[in-house]
Amino acid sequence: MNIAVFASHGGSDLQAIIDGCKNEQINATVVVVISNNKDSVALQRAKNENIPNFHMSAKKYGSEEILAKEILNVLSQYNADMIFLAGYMRLLHIDILEKYENRIFNIHPALLPKFGGKGMFGMNVHNAVINAKEKETGVTIHRVNAEYDSGEIVAQTKVAVMENDTPEILAERVLLREHEFLVEVISSIVEGKIQLG
Ligand code: GRF
Numbered sequence: 001m002n003i004a005v006f007a008s009h010g011g012s013d014l015q016a017i018i019d020g021c022k023n024e025q026i027n028a029t030v031v032v033v034i035s036n037n038k039d040s041v042a043l044q045r046a047k048n049e050n051i052p053n054f055h056m057s058a059k060k061y062g063s064e065e066i067l068a069k070e071i072l073n074v075l076s077q078y079n080a081d082m083i084f085l086a087g088y089m090r091l092l093h094i095d096i097l098e099k100y101e102n103r104i105f106n107i108h109p110a111l112l113p114k115f116g117g118k119g120m121f122g123m124n125v126h127n128a129v130i131n132a133k134e135k136e137t138g139v140t141i142h143r144v145n146a147e148y149d150s151g152e153i154v155a156q157t158k159v160a161v162m163e164n165d166t167p168e169i170l171a172e173r174v175l176l177r178e179h180e181f182l183v184e185v186i187s188s189i190v191e192g193k194i195q196l197g
């Protein structure tokens with residue numbers, strides 16, 4: 001199984017996937033990393049691991065349509081079987097959604113459908129969880145469609161919210177759980193326990 005990972009920022013989730021493949025917890029290979037952000041640590045992590053990596057953005061190519069075409073070319077060049085969005089801050093073009101139908105997954109740092117949708121990313125999510133006085137939050141892995149955070153949920157895990165948690169402390173606890181959960185869920189996908197299209 002060849003995985004393409006899309007990431008916009010720190011890429012710690014990307015690193016967890018790479019490490020899971022390297023130590024054979026996931027029977028797959030990260031064949032390419034794509035980022036809309038040329039300065040992302042994610043691209044640097046890919047370089048460090050000698051994984052082909054590309055900065056690709058609508059700004060760079062002039063339109064969303066051309067960007068989608070270029071992304072599809074790269075995915076086909078590296079024989080990607082599935083796409084994992086690991087902190088990718090953009091919606092995908094319909095041409096990519098159609099070509100990889102049911103084969104695109106995203107990780108979200110809360111228990112969707114709560115605390116999802118436009119604007120619900122990064123610390124905004126953890127701030128909202130704390131403000132809502134939730135006793136638990138978690139991690140969701142879902143299929144990707146044309147809207148933020150609304151595709152079919154394929155796996156969830158809970159993370160406790162402690163009484164004195166700040167959003168920063170909670171974010172750290174959730175992110176640590178993400179790193180383990182990604183490995184568990186991607187290996188279930190690779191083993192066919194979670195169906196691809
Ligand atoms: C994670 O919290 C993930 O749930 C969200 O973006 C964050 C990515 O973190 N979609 P990193 O860039 O992989 O460190």
